[in-house]
Amino acid sequence: MVAVEHLTVAFPARTGGGEVVRDVSFAVNPGERIGLVGESGSGKSMTARAIMQLIPKPGRVASGRVMLLGTELGADPKVAASSWRGTTLSMITQDPLSSLNPLVRIGTQMTEMLRFHRGLGRAAATARARELLASVGIPDPARTLSQFPAVLSGGMRQRVALAIAVSCEPRLLIADEPTTALDVTIQAQVLDLLERLTAEQGSAVLLISHDLGVVASFCDRLMVMYGGRIVESGPTAQIIGAPAHPYTRALMASVPSMTGDLPDRLASIPGSPPAGGVWSTGCAFMPRCPIARAVCATVDPALLTLSGAAEPAAGDGAASQGAADQGAADQGAADQGAADQGAADQGTGTDEAVQHAAACHASQNESWGRAA
Amino acid sequence: MTGEPIVDVTDLQVHFRVRRGLVGYQTVRAVDGVSFTIAAGQTLGLAGESGSGKSTVARSLVRINQPTGGSIRVGGTETARLRGQDLRAYRRRMQMVYQDPYDSLDPRMSVLEAIGEGLAVRGMARAQRRAATEDLLRRVNLPVSLTSRYPGQLSGGQRQRVSIARALAVSPEVIVCDEAVAALDVSIRAQVLNLLKDIQADAGVSYLFISHDLSTLRFMADQVAIMYVGRLVEYGTSSQVFGQPQHPYTKALVAAVPEITATGRTGRTRLTGEPPNPADPPPGCPFHPRCAVAIDICKTLRPTLRRKVGGQFAACHVAPDEAPAVSSQGATPGTPGAEPGPAIGTPSSSEVSA
Numbered sequence: 001m002v003a004v005e006h007l008t009v010a011f012p013a014r015t016g017g018g019e020v021v022r023d024v025s026f027a028v029n030p031g032e033r034i035g036l037v038g039e040s041g042s043g044k045s046m047t048a049r050a051i052m053q054l055i056p057k058p059g060r061v062a063s064g065r066v067m068l069l070g071t072e073l074g075a076d077p078k079v080a081a082s083s084w085r086g087t088t089l090s091m092i093t094q095d096p097l098s099s100l101n102p103l104v105r106i107g108t109q110m111t112e113m114l115r116f117h118r119g120l121g122r123a124a125a126t127a128r129a130r131e132l133l134a135s136v137g138i139p140d141p142a143r144t145l146s147q148f149p150a151v152l153s154g155g156m157r158q159r160v161a162l163a164i165a166v167s168c169e170p171r172l173l174i175a176d177e178p179t180t181a182l183d184v185t186i187q188a189q190v191l192d193l194l195e196r197l198t199a200e201q202g203s204a205v206l207l208i209s210h211d212l213g214v215v216a217s218f219c220d221r222l223m224v225m226y227g228g229r230i231v232e233s234g235p236t237a238q239i240i241g242a243p244a245h246p247y248t249r250a251l252m253a254s255v256p257s258m259t260g261d262l263p264d265r266l267a268s269i270p271g272s273p274p275a276g277g278v279w280s281t282g283c284a285f286m287p288r289c290p291i292a293r294a295v296c297a298t299v300d301p302a303l304l305t306l307s308g309a310a311e312p313a314a315g316d317g318a319a320s321q322g323a324a325d326q327g328a329a330d331q332g333a334a335d336q337g338a339a340d341q342g343a344a345d346q347g348t349g350t351d352e353a354v355q356h357a358a359a360c361h362a363s364q365n366e367s368w369g370r371a372a
Numbered sequence: 373m374t375g376e377p378i379v380d381v382t383d384l385q386v387h388f389r390v391r392r393g394l395v396g397y398q399t400v401r402a403v404d405g406v407s408f409t410i411a412a413g414q415t416l417g418l419a420g421e422s423g424s425g426k427s428t429v430a431r432s433l434v435r436i437n438q439p440t441g442g443s444i445r446v447g448g449t450e451t452a453r454l455r456g457q458d459l460r461a462y463r464r465r466m467q468m469v470y471q472d473p474y475d476s477l478d479p480r481m482s483v484l485e486a487i488g489e490g491l492a493v494r495g496m497a498r499a500q501r502r503a504a505t506e507d508l509l510r511r512v513n514l515p516v517s518l519t520s521r522y523p524g525q526l527s528g529g530q531r532q533r534v535s536i537a538r539a540l541a542v543s544p545e546v547i548v549c550d551e552a553v554a555a556l557d558v559s560i561r562a563q564v565l566n567l568l569k570d571i572q573a574d575a576g577v578s579y580l581f582i583s584h585d586l587s588t589l590r591f592m593a594d595q596v597a598i599m600y601v602g603r604l605v606e607y608g609t610s611s612q613v614f615g616q617p618q619h620p621y622t623k624a625l626v627a628a629v630p631e632i633t634a635t636g637r638t639g640r641t642r643l644t645g646e647p648p649n650p651a652d653p654p655p656g657c658p659f660h661p662r663c664a665v666a667i668d669i670c671k672t673l674r675p676t677l678r679r680k681v682g683g684q685f686a687a688c689h690v691a692p693d694e695a696p697a698v699s700s701q702g703a704t705p706g707t708p709g710a711e712p713g714p715a716i717g718t719p720s721s722s723e724v725s726a
Contacts, residue, residue, distance in 0.1 A: 039557040039558060039559060040528075040557055153646055154422075155646055156646070183421040183422055183584060183647070184421070184584060184585075184586070184625060184628045184629065185421065185624060185625065185628050185642075185643040186421075186646065187628065187630075188628040188630075188642055188643070189642065189643070189644070192642065210557065210558060211558075211630060212558070212632050213629070213630030213631050213632045214630045216630075216632050216633060217630050217631070217633065240632060240633060250559065251558060251559065252632055254558055254559055254561070254562035255558060255562075255587065255632060256565075256587040256588060256590060256591035257587060257590075257631065257632075258586060258587050258590060258614065258626065258629050258631060259631075262590065262591060263591075264569075265566045265569065266562040266565055266566055266591065267562065268559065268562035268563040268566055269559035269562070269563075270563075272527050272529055272530075272557075272560060273557060273559065273560075288559075
C-alpha cells in the first residue's frame with residue numbers, strides 16, 4: 001500500500017547535515033501495525049516526514065521514492081499534496097500543541113478537514129466532529145469544539161489530534177512519538193485509543209518511538225533504526241525473542257525491567273549515538289559495538305534476512321538494484337522492495353515483508369540469506 | 373536500611389495562593405502533608421503523574437519553594453525556615469540535578485566555569501579549581517578536554533554528566549534528581565543511571581530520585597513513594613511497592629509500564645480519566661473517580677497512610693490493613709513514627725473488609 005524504496009534524505013553539508021536517512025526501504029500493508037524504533041538522530045522522524053513529503057528545508061530526498069497505492073508521491077507536480085495528505089496518509093506528532101493551530105478553535109480545525117476533504121456541509125461537519133470527539137473519549141465534545149487547544153491537557157490534546165487524524169479514515173496513520181509527552185497512565189489510554197480507532201477503520205499504523213516497550217507491545221512488526229539506516233527488521237516476536245543486531249540487543253538490555261532480579265548495573269552502550277548525517281564508511285554502530293570486527297570499519301553491512309531459505313538476490317548491494325529500478329517502474333522485478341509491495345497489494349504473500357532481517361557483519365552466519 | 377535518616381521530612385506542606393477571578397485568591401495544596409525519610413547512602417524514589425506535586429517536593433527540599441508547613445530535617449537540623457547565610461550553607465548539603473540540562477546550564481559558562489562556581493562556593497582558590505574540575509569530570513566519566521567547552525557544544529548525555537559533576541562539586545550529602553534521565557536517549561540513560569549508582573557507592577550520597585518511569589525507579593531506589601494530588605498514596609521498600617502494590621493507583625501505574633514483550637497489550641488493567649486538577653481535587657480520596665474498587669466511604673473520607681498487608685504504607689480504605697499482631701514482614705521504610713498518625717483513619721477501617 002505504502003512503499004518506501006531506497007529512501008535517502010540529505011541536508012546540505014554546509015548546514016551541518018549529510019545523509020540523515022540512508023537507503024531505507026520498507027512496505028506497509030493494509031491494516032498493519034509497524035513500529036519504528038531508534039534514538040534521537042537515528043532518522044526515524046525524518047523517514048516519517050519524507051513519507052508525508054514534509055522534509056524541512058534545506059533537506060531533500062536525495063534518492064529513492066515513496067509509493068502510495070502504486071503512485072510515486074511528489075512525482076507529479078499537478079497532484080496537490082492535499083489530495084492525499086490528511087486523508088489517505090495522516091500523521092500525529094509528539095506535541096499536538098505544535099500541530100494544532102493555537103489561535104483557531106478546535107471545532108474550526110476539525111470541521112475544516114471534513115468540509116474540504118469530505119465535502120460535508122457546516123452542520124454535518126460539526127455533527128461529525130462531535131461524534132469523533134466523543135469516540136476519542138472527550139467528556140464534553142460540544143464544549144471542546146468551541147475551545148482553543150491551549151486549555152486542554154496534554155492527553156486531551158493528543159485525543160483531539162487523533163480525532164482529526166482519523167477523521168478522513170486514512171489508509172496509513174503515522175504516529176511520531178504520540179505518547180512521549182504524556183503520563184504513563186494516559187499513554188496507555190492513548191495507545192488503546194489508537195489501537196481501537198485504526199482497527200475500526202482498517203488503517204495501518206506506523207508507530208515511531210524511542211521506547212522499545214511501547215512499540216513492541218503495539219506493533220506486529222518492528223524496524224530498528226540506527227545512524228539513518230534500518231539495522232534490524234522483522235516480526236515483533238522474533239526480534240524481541242532473538243534480537244540479531246548488537247544494537248537491538250543492547251537497547252533491550254539497557255532498559256530496567258519491572259519483574260525478575262535486578263542487576264547491580266544496567267547493560268549500557270558506551271559512547272553516544274552518532275550526531276546524524278556524518279558517517280564513516282563502515283557500520284555506523286561500529287564505534288560502540290562490543291563485537292565489532294575489522295570489516296565493520298570499512299564496509300557498511302547490508303540488511304540480510306536471517307533465514308536463508310529464499311533464493312539469493314542477483315547482486316549484493318543496492319547499487320545494482322538501483323540501476324534496475326529505473327527500468328522496472330511498477331513491477332520492480334529486480335527490486336526487492338517493489339516486489340514486496342506488489343505482493344502486499346494483492347493481500348497475499350506477506351512472508352517476504354515480515355522476514356526477520358538484520359545488518360551486521362559480526363552476527364552474520366552462513367544461514368543469513370539475501371538482501372531484505 | 374542502615375543508620376539514621378539523613379533527610380527526615382514530616383508533614384510537609386507547600387501551598388500556593390493563586391489568583392482566582394477578579395478579586396479572589398485560591399489556595400492550591402500542591403504538597404499537602406507529605407512525610408518520608410531517606411537514610412544515608414540510600415535512594416528514595418518518588419513517582420507520580422504530572423501535577424502530583426513530586427517536583428514541588430523536590431523544589432522545597434532545595435528551598436526553591438518555601439514550605440508553608442511541616443518540617444524538613446537534614447542531618448538532624450531543621451531547615452524549612454533557614455534564611456540568608458544559613459540557607460546558603462544548607463544548599464551545599466543538598467544539590468539538585470534537573471531534567472533538562474539545556475535549561476539548567478548557563479549557555480555562556482564553560483564547563484570549567486560551571487563546575488568551578490560550585491568549587492568557589494566551597495571556598496577553593498582559583499588556582500586549584502582547574503585540577504579539581506578535571507577530577508570531577510573524571511568521576512562522571514567525561515574527558516578532561518571538555519573543560520573549555522560550552523553547553524551548546526556538548527551532547528545531552530555529556531551535559532547531564534556536567535550537571536552531575538557540578539552538583540558533586542560542593543560535596544553534598546543529598547542530591548535531588550528531578551527526572552534527571554528523562555530527556556536522555558535510552559542507551560545514554562543506562563550510562564547515567566550506572567554513574568549515579570557508582571557515585572552513591574563511592575561518596576555515600578543519598579538521592580531523592582524523581583521519575584515517572586517506574587522501571588527506572590525499581591532499578592535505582594531502595595524505598596519508593598507514590599504521590600497523587602499532593603499526598604503520598606503508597607510508601608515502602610522498592611520490593612514491597614513494586615512486588616505487591618497495595619494502592620489501586622500504584623497497581624494501575626505498574627500495569628501501565630510498557631514492558632518489552634511481544635505479547636501485545638490486551639488484558640492490562642487500565643486507568644480511566646485524568647489526574648485531577650490540584651487546585652480543585654475531588655472530595656474524599658482524590659483517586660476515587662478513577663478507582664475501580666472505590667466504595668462509598670472513598671467519596672467522603674480521605675484515607676490516611678496505614679500499614680498494609682505487604683508491610684508498606686498505603687492510603688486506601690479498600691486495601692487490607694496489616695493484621696496488628698503480625699510483624700513478620702520485618703523492617704519498614706524510614707521510621708514508622710514519622711508517619712502522620714496512622715490511627716487517624718481508624719473509624720473507617722472497621723467498615724472495610726475485603
